[in-house]
Amino acid sequence: MGTYILRRLLLVPVTLFILSFGTAMVIRLTPGDVVDYRLQNSYTPERADALREQLGLNKGPFEAYFSWMSNAFQGDFGSSFVSSKPVVDEVKRRFPVTIELVVLTVLVQAFVAIPLGAIAAVRQNGLSDHSIRIMSVLVLAVPSFVVAVFALKFPPIWWGWLPPLGYVPFQEDPLRNMQVYSIPVIVGALGLMATLIRLTRTEMLEVLRQDYVRTARSKGLQQVTVVRRHALRNALIPVITVLGLSFGGALGGVVIIEQIFSLPGLGLYALNAVQQQDYLVVQTFVVFSGFMFVMVNLVVDLVYAWLNPRIRYS
Structure with missing residues (x-):
């Protein structure tokens, strides 16, 4: 029983990686942009580029995901793009x-x-x-x-x-x-x-x-x-x-x-x-x-x- 529990626990990180990676890739493919939501009527290309760089949205999906994952292992899941709260x-x-x-x-x-x-x-x-x-x-x-x-x-x-x-x-x-x-x-x-x-x-x-x-x-x-x-x-x-x-x-x-x-x-x-x-x-x-x-x-x-x-x- 102890071996079974240990084996199940070792599979937890693998399961969570697959879930989070799949979610990250899918949500990047969905239409819409958080930058548009944040700027709304004050949107300009310059402000949009600056906000994307500030939020880290100028990174590719793989780079952004693995950067987030390395921080998540340390207990830092990032801050909301909308409210800026952790x-x-x-x-x-x-x-x-x-x-x-x-x-x-x-x-x-x-x-x-x-x-x-x-x-x-x-x-x-x-x-x-x-x-x-x-x-x-x-x-x-x-x-x-x-x-x-x-x-x-x-x-x-x-x-x-x-x-x-x-x-x-x-x-x-x-x-x-x-x-x-x-x-x-x-x-x-x-x-x-x-x-x-x-x-x-x-x-x-x-x-x-x-x-x-x-x-x-x-x-x-x-x-x-x-x-x-x-x-x-x-x-x-x-x-x-x-x-x-x-x-x-x-x-x-x-x-x-x-x-x-x-x-x-x-x-x-x-x-x-x-x-x-x-x-x-x-x-x-x-x-x-x-x-x-x-x-x-x-x-x-x-x-x-x-x-x-x-x-x-x-």
Whole structure:
């Protein structure tokens, strides 16, 4: 196991290099110029050339990328072309907003979808099963951005309740913080929740037909004990895989969620950077997101081994 973890960790720099290099090359090919954005009405060829030299945009794409990478290894990811603020400082400031949104989204997916999927399997073809399956199909059929629009428009009309606007850190006001995140988290969680419900139900049905589950029942164990100790633990292995992937999906989805709900996180920062051709910000966001995703998948592999001791990595 130790060798496996070490090998995975050694692959992290390679993965991040490929991600950042590909991003740097692609964004250089996209139309638009940060110099035009900065100068706008005061644009002149002389000012444009001077600003390009100041920002290092007069370098070729390969030279610019490897210069950025050598500085990044020392913890310097450069400064934003638009705001002139160090990118690392902006990432540190916005990271708590994004990580709270992502973690809450994944937790809601897990704590809602897994119990519902298990209930649907245990009560197969019953009212609960049919209701849960219909609900999951409806959730799958409606795009998340449509749900987001309804979530913004209808609570004030139906219930006279308007979610608080403006991000408030948890340590300052926990209640207001949870109110701010309530709708964004629900909207973000719905996308994969239906898939998790259906997957959990399918895996639970398969496990409940196994001989060891029938043996546990024949010993007189209660249904709750059989499901919790014997069935659910084994059914969760493929579900954990999807949950790990959902972390990456949630990390990518924050770009849309943060824009719709005006949350000042990394997703909104990266989206604005793409629109403004602020490619140092985009590269840093991709590296940071890639690192988080790789680490989460490593944790998922370790959880595999904990759920099923027969799983070993060589």
